[in-house]
Structure formats: C-alpha cells, structure tokens
Amino acid sequence: DAGVIQSPRHEVTEMGQEVTLRCKPISGHNSLFWYRQTMMRGLELLIYFNNNVPIDDSGMPEDRFSAKMPNASFSTLKIQPSEPRDSAVYFCASSWGKETQYFGPGTRLLVL
C-alpha cells in the first residue's frame, strides 16, 4: 500500500513568493496532520484535520499560513508571502482516529 505522499519533495523560492505544499494521506485514514521540523524547535504540529475538518490550528504560526482539506484524499499547506524563517522540513502525517500517525517523506523548503 502507498504511504503518505507529499509534493514537492524540495522547494526553493524567493522571499515574498507563495508556496503550496501538498499531501495525500493513506487511504482510509481520517486524521491528517501538518508538522514543521527545524533544528531549533524540533517537530511542531501546525494543524490537525479530522474527517476533513480543521480541529486544532493553534500551531499555525501566523496568518501567512493556511491549510485546507477539500476531500479525504488531499490537503494543502500554503504560505503567502513566504519568509526566510519559514525554511524547514514540512511533514504531513495521517492516522485512523487516535491510532498511530504515519509520516510522509516531507518537503524541504528553502526560502531565500
């Protein structure tokens, strides 16, 4: 079975540009999580969806970040405008309810 799929795997952009990260969760999973990982802060939860509905977005750093889940098989995380401090690895994870979370390969974002 395919795991969590993320695209792109790498993204290099200039400050001020819009960045869109994409995630396809494991089929049948009803919970989806977006995380950001940096050396300084480790792995941080940005937002959590359950049955396509955002449940907890308390980790979203500011209004420049937004996330959507239009259906059970697709989610996006958008940064507009991007800033150099947004450079990080962004992971998407999915689970069935409160069961184990499975992580995608991540998107390495570099904002110049």
Added chain:
Amino acid sequence: QKEVEQNSGPLSVPEGAIASLNCTYSDRGSQSFFWYRQYSGKSPELIMFIYSNGDKEDGRFTAQLNKASQYVSLLIRDSQPSDSATYLCAAFYGGATNKLIFGTGTLLAVQP
C-alpha cells in the same frame, strides 16, 4: 504548556551494548507515549508505543513508562550501527485535540 524533554545527545555506545534513551513529560494528562526513529534526511518512523506503567518489549526494543515520575525510556539491546539515528519521544493527548507533542530528539551513535 505541554512539554516533552529529551537530552539532545549525541549518545555514543559501542556495537552490541545497550542504548538507553530517556524522556520526561510535563502534563499528567498524557494518555500514551510513542517512540519514533528518524534517520538523517528521512521522515520519522514508529518504533513502538506504550500506555501502561511498566515495560513493553518488541524484539531488541523495550519501552518503559513510569507515570508517577512522568518518565519514559527506550532501551535498545545489542545495538547495531544501523540503529544510529535520532530518536523522538512523543506524548499523546486525546480528547478533542488528538495531538502528539514531540521532544526534540536524542541522537544515537552506535560505534562499530
């Protein structure tokens, strides 16, 4: 503020030795605890979870939980160079949040 604390390491052990990784958590409301392994440049992958006080064994890995002391540990027996990675401890908070709070990880280096 829910926090999970880990020593960043590196923890260096010789091949064949027992590696002991430790984690403390701040909120007694945590229901279960997860250990993830993350190789450099890769995504976190689940090793095991524990939710009851005591020990839980899975192959060369043993997770230990002491809720009174708010302490979780992971023992790796017969350590191999392939075990060299960062080990992330995470506390799970259920209810409406369904949230995993991660520590910053401990880097383990197994010397051949």
